[in-house]
Amino acid sequence: MRKTVQRRPEPGILQLSQSAPAQPQWWSRPLEGAHQWGSFDATVGRYGVQRYRLTVYPPGSTTADRRLARLWRGWPITGAVLGLLAIMLLGDAAASPHTVLAIFVVAYVGIGALLFLRAGPVRVRVRSMSVSLLPNGADVAERRRHTEWRTLTGMLTEADRMLANGAISLVEHEAIWWEAYDRVEAIAHV
Known part of the structure; x- marks a missing residue:
């Protein structure tokens, strides 16, 4: 039997154990956004109209x-x-x-x-969804879309948090990102 010597990786080579990506620099934040997967907004406009928007970039881009x-x-x-x-x-x-x-x-x-x-x-096939809720509105379809918006944004931000804490790997994070990306497309065609 031959004895194997453990070799150290060369500097500059990304190792699999380095799972969390580096945080973007302050100057790149306006170009990249707060999240790698996209962005979300929630605003209240005139007369109490609530607007929600979710934008998801293709995973792997x-x-x-x-x-x-x-x-x-x-x-x-x-x-x-x-x-x-x-x-x-x-x-x-x-x-x-x-x-x-x-x-x-x-x-x-x-x-x-x-x-x-x-x-x-x-x-780049960016997928997005928008929801507008009127005050005292009874539009069931928009309420359903709002619930889906909340679920997707919660799922994506939770995946970011878990990746930062090391609870999930980059592959698991991208799988969640793919699921959200596909669900946004399905919602848009309903």
Whole structure:
């Protein structure tokens, strides 16, 4: 029998025992969001209307794909705000107002087209669901969708917590993520 010598892994090689991913840096949080799997919102609007939204990225997608998808989904508003801010600040200082407006339109459409090609709906299939509850509303279907929204968000945030504590592995976390991703699709088609 041959005696086997235990070898140490080379530095920089990810080991299976390192199960919890590193926390994102402060500067990457606006691009990546609070959760790797997506995001959720709950707001109360005028007249007591409650709005709930859940967005789930495809499991297994890379960080770069998720960042591009967030940029693509937020570009219409963000790009318009940045463009208007640039028009206000530059105004007549850089060029005539017509030239500044033309540059803004070309940049807005160009960046939008680039984001569409890099991260549009074909590349990253983001699934989302929205629920709106009216005060004193008796819409049973929306109440059912709200219950499903609560279940899915609770399931995903609990999976994040358990992964951070080491209670589940990355594979188990991704399995829960897949289940939520598939359930959002099923809810959208009901």
